[in-house]
Amino acid sequence: MYVSDKWRDYEVIDTGNGDKLERWGSYILRRPDPQIIWPITKEDGLWKKTDGHYHRSSSGGGEWQFNSQLPERWTISYGELSFHIKPTSFKHTGLFPEQAVNWSWMMDKIRTADRPIRVLNLFAYSGGATVAAAAAGAEVVHVDASKGMVQWAKENAQLSGLSDKPIRFITDDVFKFVQREQRRGRQYDAIIMDPPSYGRGPNGETWKLEENLFPFLEFCTTILSDHPLFMLINSYTTGLSPSVLHNLLHMTMAKRFGGAIHCGEIGLPITASGLNLPCGILGRWESV
Numbered sequence: 001m002y003v004s005d006k007w008r009d010y011e012v013i014d015t016g017n018g019d020k021l022e023r024w025g026s027y028i029l030r031r032p033d034p035q036i037i038w039p040i041t042k043e044d045g046l047w048k049k050t051d052g053h054y055h056r057s058s059s060g061g062g063e064w065q066f067n068s069q070l071p072e073r074w075t076i077s078y079g080e081l082s083f084h085i086k087p088t089s090f091k092h093t094g095l096f097p098e099q100a101v102n103w104s105w106m107m108d109k110i111r112t113a114d115r116p117i118r119v120l121n122l123f124a125y126s127g128g129a130t131v132a133a134a135a136a137g138a139e140v141v142h143v144d145a146s147k148g149m150v151q152w153a154k155e156n157a158q159l160s161g162l163s164d165k166p167i168r169f170i171t172d173d174v175f176k177f178v179q180r181e182q183r184r185g186r187q188y189d190a191i192i193m194d195p196p197s198y199g200r201g202p203n204g205e206t207w208k209l210e211e212n213l214f215p216f217l218e219f220c221t222t223i224l225s226d227h228p229l230f231m232l233i234n235s236y237t238t239g240l241s242p243s244v245l246h247n248l249l250h251m252t253m254a255k256r257f258g259g260a261i262h263c264g265e266i267g268l269p270i271t272a273s274g275l276n277l278p279c280g281i282l283g284r285w286e287s288v
Contacts, residue, residue: 099234128156
C-alpha cells in the first residue's frame with residue numbers, strides 16, 4: 001500500500017462503525033467511509049467532541065450536523081502546498097489527503113527530469129495534483145467538467161503562491177478536450193487522471209468507467225510527447241483492482257513506450273490503531 005504518512009495538518013484519528021474521525025487543521029470531523037466495517041474500540045474522547053458530523057441518510061446522501069461554529073472554509077498545508085477546506089453537501093471537504101503520496105512522487109519526478117515538463121491533469125477536481133505539479137516547476141493544464149471545482153482549484157493555486165505559474169484552468173468535458181488537443185497537435189510529458197465511476201460533462205456528455213476508461217487511456221497516448229515522463233491513474237471505483245490498472249497501463253503505455261508500471265492500494269495511517277485505512281487504488285507508469 002502507498003501510504004500518505006507525512007501530513008501535519010491532517011490526521012485519521014480513529015475509525016469504526018462505518019465512520020472515520022479526522023483532524024483537518026484544528027477542526028475534528030466525523031465522516032462515513034464504506035471501507036470501515038469494523039467496530040469502534042471505544043467511542044469516547046474526540047468521538048464525542050466533533051466540530052462536524054456527516055450523518056448518512058437511509059434514502060441516500062446525508063447532511064452535516066455542526067457542533068461548533070466552523071468558518072465557511074479554512075486552510076491546511078502539506079509542505080509548501082496549501083488548500084482551502086470546506087465541508088460540502090456530499091460529505092467531502094474538497095481534498096483527498098491520501099493523494100499526498102502521489103503529489104510527493106510526481107514532484108520528485110518533475111524536479112529530477114532535467115527538462116521542461118508539460119502536465120495534463122484530467123478530472124482534476126480541486127487541483128491537488130495541479131498545485132503539486134506547478135510547485136515542482138511544470139507547466140500544467142487543469143481540466144474538469146465542474147465550473148465550481150475549477151474555481152476552487154484556482155484559489156488553491158493562489159493560496160500556494162502559484163498565481164504567476166503557467167497553469168491553464170479549463171472547464172470542459174475531458175474526452176472532448178483531449179480530442180481537440182490531438183487535432184491541435186499539442187503534446188504533454190505527463191498525464192494525471194482521476195476518472196469517476198460515472199459522470200456527466202457540462203453539456204450532458206456521459207462517462208462510464210467500465211466502458212470508457214480503456215479507449216480513453218489509449219487515446220491519451222496519442223497526445224504524449226515522444227519521451228513521456230509518467231502517467232498516473234487514480235480510482236475510487238468499488239471493485240476495480242490494482243491489477244486491472246496494471247493491465248490497462250501495460251496494454252497502452254508500456255506497449256507504446258516501454259517503461260515501468262507500479263500499481264497498488266493507496267491509504268492513510270490510523271493513529272489510534274496503527275493500521276492503515278485503504279482509500280482507493282493507483283496505477284503509475286513511468287519512464288526508465
